[in-house]
Amino acid sequence: MIGAYYDTVFNAAQGQGLSIETAADHAATSFLDGKPSGQGKRKCSAADRHAAFWSSHFLRALPAQAWQQESLSLALARYLGQDRVACPEIVAHVAMLAPDVLQQAARHAGLVLRQASPRWLEIEALADSQPGDFSEFVQVFRIFKEAHQLRLDEVEHLREPLAKLTPLDLLAYTSLYAFEHLLPDLLEGGSAPDTQETWDAVEDILTWKLATCDAASLRLTDTTIAASLRQHLTPFLFPSLEAPGPRHDLYAGFTALLDAQIELNAFINRSAEAFSYDGGIRFVRQGERLEIMEVDAQARAAWRSDGDKLNRLHQYWLYRGMDALMASHDLLALVSPAHLEANLQAFAKAMGTWLRLQEVYGIAEQVRTEAGSAVDVFRALLATELMTAFYIEDFLRPYHQHLQQLGHPWLTLGRLAFGGLLQSDMQNRFPITWSDRSAKIARITPWTATAEHPQGQARAAEAILDFWTSDWSALAERLREGDAALRPRWQERPVLKMGRHLFQLPWMMAMQNNATAAVNNLRRLGARRNEAREETRRIEARLGMLFEQRGFRVLVGHEFAAGMGDEEDAGEIDLLCALEGHLLVLELKSTYQRRSMKDAWMHRTSTLRKAGWQLHRKVPAVRHALQHDASLRQALALPPGAEPQITAWIVDTSIEWNHQAFRGFLKILLEEIQIALRDDRRWLNDPEGLFRTAGAGDVAMRTDTDAKPIDTLYPDGFSARKFIEVVESAAVWAAAA
Structure with a gap:
């Protein structure tokens, strides 16, 4: 005990x-x-x-x-x-x-x-x-309970008409919905602000279906696939007087369930979890209803600002990817001239994400998949970006053209699918695509081409497929058993395995953010991989190299010598960086990209809270060691007798709670420090306007490599003092002067 x-x-x-x-x-x-x-x-x-x-x-x-x-x-x-x-x-x-x-x-x-x-x-x-406020607090909880139960009951009621559908049946209705409600606005260059909410609701519905379906419904064959689509998809695409008509009742039932699930999720996210974790608002009871009162406008503005910064970081890494691609003749030689612009985009996006995974998350060139195969990470990124480019060019653009002519989503989908059937190689242009594993490997293999293997390698393609595949039979078994372990979101592993067949949703692949999917595939789902500890070491080492390039003396993973007082209790110092009488003490934390206020709050009160406490113990230990350990001062090139000015930061890979203090220590985004050291904030500000004019899925590629920096963070030259000022004032995020 x-x-x-x-x-x-x-x-x-x-x-x-x-x-x-x-x-x-x-x-x-x-x-x-x-x-x-x-x-x-x-x-x-x-x-x-x-x-x-x-x-x-x-x-x-x-x-x-x-x-x-x-x-x-x-x-x-x-x-x-x-x-x-x-x-x-x-x-x-x-x-x-x-x-x-x-x-x-x-x-x-x-x-x-x-x-x-x-x-x-x-x-x-x-x-x-x-008395008083406490009793009122309980009344507020009771109002939440009634509202929550009402929405739960509605979802449960609307599930009943769809109870006998299989997961594939539901994917058919999901795809019909996407082409009717999500894609038209995006294809016109507009936006669908509730797209992520819709995707989340669909994922919840599919999770319910996987947890309750018969296991046999996931052991699909060519015959069962054909039977499902013949009943639930093709009647919408190819209406016929001789065949059974479309199941408008089931589609309407799916739409109603989706609306109810969106409403339930919105209540949970915007009301219940906001009540629980958003300190910027307060719920006030007005009779039998609740009203939201803003009590900290600055906190709420900071949350929105963090989201904007995350979007700017995606732009930054794409610019970095473009430059790296244009500087690599070997990679440029692999870009197919067919759909050249789209393929250049795919290579640039993959390169940008690969640079981010290396520099921010410490990912090695190869990682192990859950199936045990070794996958080349860049090739895995390239494969999914080429899939996205393929679906945009061969599905979404033709769909958009047909939609402008025909004006109805079902007729348009029918024209698209029929056009694929007329091609000599019988291309699948249905809103759901599928193939067996060997055919999928053969299709991916050319995308693994290198100078040494210009035709690609089947083994590399197989590993890529493992990296992006979610086995729905295994997932369904875990859900039925009540396994609460992490499970992949469908965007994180968008190749869906049912039986010996692999399914993809062209509309989802064309719309999703593959960079976020890759980060969370590795850092959220793969947080306990054997490589994770070594990746943390690699993050520290690479950041240390950036500091060294700016003239800092750097110690990575410093441990205090035995017998030096209380320093052993302080643990390891991730990074010590000294220059010009300044000493930086950095505590690094590497996790994944979050989406909800709840997840962000948990990160704040666990990882970041603990990091603040660690620095609270480590900084005094560093001061003590500098007074008694001459070898440490020598390693940091600190002259004897001079007391350095110590600055300590929590350096985190997550955007949430940026520039907030934990036990008095600022939390700074790792990418922000890297950008400050590289002095390339211009790429955060979309210097060529690529994102101001591009439509959904489009980024105009430039082909020159002569762009010059339009601003610098250090007009009077780099110094340790100026670097600290730049970071602590968040100057990285400012627009160019």
């Missing part, structure tokens, strides 16, 4: 002369960081830590102001977010002492969507004994 571990931490901190609030912060931080991890050979579970922490004596003696600290509030949110350990007396205690902290913890625990939890019942039981 852990016993009095947290009381011991608290007492030790007080023994060092720290205040009761700071001592409580130390104990709560240990709990949040998963300490202790074990005792002897026995590993401590989360339930063990909860039981030990909430039975700690010091908690009952804390003043109200101690509970106002973020660490105590987050610890309470952790308690309310689990159901295994019960300690209702601590809930009642905090309700009396600091009711606002309990309310905040209940929000952050996501209890608004988990009101059957025994933890919420502990809070709800206090409503009658707690």
